[in-house]
Amino acid sequence: MAGPPEGLARAQWLREALERAAHEYYVLDQPALSDAEYDRLFHELRALEQAHPALRAPDSPTLRVGTDVGASHLAKYAHLVPMGSLSNAFSDEDLEGWAASGRDVAGDDFDRSGFCCELKIDGASMSLTYRDGVLVTGATRGNGNVGEDVTANVRTIRDIPLRLAGSGWPAVIEIRGEVYMTFDGFERMNEERVRAGEPVFANPRNSAAGALRQKDPAVTARRPLRFFGYAFAVPGTTTLPFATQWELLETLASWGVPVAPHRQLCATLAEVHAWAHALESTHRAELAFAIDGGVVKVNALATQADLGSTAGGREPRWAIARKFAPDVAETRLVGIEIQVGRTGVLTPRAVLDPVEIGGTTVTYATLHNFDLIAAKDLRIGDVVQVKRAGEVIPQILGPVPERRDAAQPPSPFVAPTACPVCGTPVVRIADEVAVRCPNERCPARHLEELIHFTARAAMDIRGLSEQRVRQLLDAGLISDPATLYDLTEDVLAALPRLGEKSAQQLVAAIAASKTQPLSRLLFGLGIPDVGEETAKLLARHFGTAEALQQAAPTEIEGLHGVGPSIAASVHGWFASESNQALVRALIARGVNTVEPTRAEADGALRGLKIVITGTLPTLGRTEAKELVEGAGGKVTDSVSKNTDFLVVGADAGSKLDKAKALGVEVIDEAELLRRVGR
DNA sequence: CGCCCTCGAGTTCC
């Protein structure tokens, strides 16, 4: 079917697609094609070129296969001893499996000497050849047998010794290790590249590999490259003056070769698991450079020799890479649920076969809206790729069509035309992706409205969790927020899973909420477009709910920060008869509708805009916010050049980076406390 | 009219 004209266009298209994919993969580090898709296109192109030699092009990606060493400006270097690779363990179970097969070969010896655990640096593998203690060659790994000679560039890396220190080194030795770049150096380098108008590197590993292959060593010298050694190889047989991997590392260090920190000798596999978990949860974030896991090695060299390598490959049986759980996992899309939010928006939610991603089990993932399902062509029953975005919230990247069951093709998902809870036909506002249930009495919306009313930033009713609200609603004890105030201890105590004591506390908490300021009440009512800030603004300006209710749209719009859209929303809400009835019912039950006039803050932070990020050592988030506001400051959510300072805690994310980039002052909790005079 | 800052809203897991 691939006749020449068609075939020519197809071949052209394939070449471009493959080149683009390679660029996305290697340079941008954002692969758009899966490995399987890449392979499929690649094989199609190769078949096409073989069938029609006229279609071959000198720049075809097919010509790169197996020539990744030869096709460069760099000389080849044959390693004196081949560089092996490691098999991977992604979980404790994988590691136990590795140990089990090791015991099959070495018996009790496998565990006898303990395990030497080291960081797995995410950099470029390197072999340094020393003759009589002098560095003569630096070579990349290549295919394991033959790499590229990058000696001139390696000499510019300052922590690689040009001459080994100490004594006892063999006459010829290849020191194996990893060339890497610190996050800091990586960022500095990218900043320089931006200023020079050059494209930036996607991550430290790619930039380290790129820097090593520079034609001009002067360019490499300007790159902040570093080195860690972890092994060495000696051609021929030599008796070493030590018996364990641990001593090997100590020896390397004594020769002046940098060795990675956080190495540990573990007596048992259980200790290895604990070390690996600490690596992922703690050390990984604290290190100045990237790691992609740890390496576990049987400590005794004699046992290593007994274990040898796997029959076919070059993978030693005595060592394994303990990789971090991947951020992306594949699992089956079992179903799509539809959630109805407080504002009536219908949101599809993917139900997944539980899968572990980055240490937690993921069962649900939001799909945001129905267009997205169609755009990604997701079907129930598909195997999908799931990623944890922003470290926390799971995201579906897309289906894996190769794994679709041909015999039972999954059916496309059809967006609902009616609310799944109340059956009201949905509406879709022009130009908006959101689909809404327009029924203001929809039970699903009721539930969400009530939960919002009791929320911490709203009326702050402790003891009314989502589950409890659901229970009360199902029992018919409450309908709208006003009915909460009719609850009595007797009625509550009769409910299952609710004792006398809890009933008492709950009634007290509900009663206590009556005195909350108007701003919290306004926020709790859930007026569209009125969040915490706008509620405060309205409450402070109008003082009472009555005044706000009677206000003309123009008066509301006059407030700084409120435009025509919000004004119309507020006015419209109070114009509704049922909303007016709700406000009357709340007043009748003694709920406060007045904003207390607060004394002018004369605190140390008056007029300052402050952002808080990460986990503070002693203060909770709300406490910190109250502290700042009590001192006259304002806490905002995002860092901008108007931000006066950023209070940073543990595990700070992108805000810290942004503050640094904008030159915003960064302080810690202790400094904040000092500034507010505590 | 376009840019930048803020705010609202939705979201998962333990």
Added chain:
DNA sequence: CTCGAGGGCG
């Protein structure tokens, strides 16, 4: 945390 959109300001 992130996205999208309202709103202020030049």
